[in-house]
Amino acid sequence: MKQSGERHDFASDNTAGICPEAFAALEEANANDAPSYGEDRWTARICDRVRELFETDCDVYLVFNGTAANALALAQLCQSFESVVCHEYAHIQTDECGAPEFFTKGSKLLLISGANGKIDIGQAEAVIARQNELHSHKPRVISITQATELGTVYSRDEIAAIGEFAHGRHMFVHMDGARFANAIASLNCAPKSITWEAGVDVLCFGGTKNGTAAGELVIFFKKELSREFDYRVKQAGQLGSKMRFLAAPWLGLLTNGVWLKNAQQANRAARHLADRLRNEAKIDTMFPVDANAVFVRMNEQLVRDLHARGWHFYKFVEPTVYRLMCSWSTTDRDISDFVADVVALNH
Numbered sequence: 289m290k291q292s293g294e295r296h297d298f299a300s301d302n303t304a305g306i307c308p309e310a311f312a313a314l315e316e317a318n319a320n321d322a323p324s325y326g327e328d329r330w331t332a333r334i335c336d337r338v339r340e341l342f343e344t345d346c347d348v349y350l351v352f353n354g355t356a357a358n359a360l361a362l363a364q365l366c367q368s369f370e371s372v373v374c375h376e377y378a379h380i381q382t383d384e385c386g387a388p389e390f391f392t393k394g395s396k397l398l399l400i401s402g403a404n405g406k407i408d409i410g411q412a413e414a415v416i417a418r419q420n421e422l423h424s425h426k427p428r429v430i431s432i433t434q435a436t437e438l439g440t441v442y443s444r445d446e447i448a449a450i451g452e453f454a455h456g457r458h459m460f461v462h463m464d465g466a467r468f469a470n471a472i473a474s475l476n477c478a479p480k481s482i483t484w485e486a487g488v489d490v491l492c493f494g495g496t497k498n499g500t501a502a503g504e505l506v507i508f509f510k511k512e513l514s515r516e517f518d519y520r521v522k523q524a525g526q527l528g529s530k531m532r533f534l535a536a537p538w539l540g541l542l543t544n545g546v547w548l549k550n551a552q553q554a555n556r557a558a559r560h561l562a563d564r565l566r567n568e569a570k571i572d573t574m575f576p577v578d579a580n581a582v583f584v585r586m587n588e589q590l591v592r593d594l595h596a597r598g599w600h601f602y603k604f605v606e607p608t609v610y611r612l613m614c615s616w617s618t619t620d621r622d623i624s625d626f627v628a629d630v631v632a633l634n635h
């Protein structure tokens with residue numbers, strides 16, 4: 289049923305539709321009238337389901353998108369004179385139009401590099417040491433992205449090391465989990481083992497890229513950190529009046545392991561795409577393919593020719609590294625069509 293001509297298959301995991309299970313849950317929630325502003329049974333159930341999944345008593349909020357989830361979570365953790373340590377490729381730095389700085393009303397992002405999109409603790413330590421007491425922002429949060437913007441996944445030990453580092457300096461750990469499902473599918477571990485057990489204080493858990501239309505969860509593992517967060521959400525225009533339509537599709541994901549099935553499918557597609565590009569087109573990947581992204585170097589002529597054949601995808605790292613994103617809806621046919629065009633055009 290995919291349209292030929294214009295192919296958005298690998299441009300983003302947001303180009304995929306709503307997965308069938310989330311859609312069915314949405315239809316079920318639409319059968320009758322229900323209380324508004326989160327007083328409905330779907331919202332209550334998703335909060336309980338999240339506590340069950342993470343095996344802990346946590347506070348759970350729903351907002352419309354990932355930018356709001358990150359920015360509001362960081363604003364909750366930081367005073368205006370405090371700062372957030374993050375990777376230079378972090379979504380909060382590159383793709384949120386200053387929302388974290390805007391909602392914190394003055395916090396600064398302290399950028400760290402590190403191989404494969406992961407924060408290098410040694411560099412974090414050096415940058416924090418350079419902050420001049422009273423005269424600089426006070427480092428307050430370390431934000432990590434799991435899976436990372438470069439399609440890699442932090443191991444449990446890597447996260448625990450960051451957690452220990454942060455808490456030793458009276459800092460919090462925020463996790464941007466827009467692709468948390470892909471990370472869990474990759475590591476095949478319990479959600480608690482790479483979150484609160486490893487020192488993560490707040491998780492933004494993404495559903496959109498996993499198969500809903502909208503709606504991300506903000507999860508506070510220390511309940512004292514969520515004080516009056518509901519007011520912050522409302523003021524930011526992020527309180528869903530018909531919240532059941534954000535909550536119900538999430539229940540569709542978190543029932544019968546659909547979220548993991550979707551993430552496994554996306555990860556598998558990415559590995560398959562990477563293998564075929566390597567074997568058939570002699571194009572190597574730039575970073576380990578741990579999750580659902582494949583990064584490749586392609587020359588400009590090849591990219592122009594692929595775009596001319598209708599393939600949409602984006603340059604991610606200057607000058608010539610492109611990102612190919614897979615999702616729950618990527619099929620073997622999509623991969624075959626793309627690889628065939630790459631092979632035909634790459635000379």
Ligand SMILES: *Cc1c(COP(=O)(O)O)cnc(C)c1O
Pocket residue numbers: 353354355356379380433436437464466467496497
């Ligand atoms: C997609 C994404 C988000 C959320 O983006 P929105 O467009 O605001 O929903 C956040 N972090 C990362 C790493 C992402 O890839």
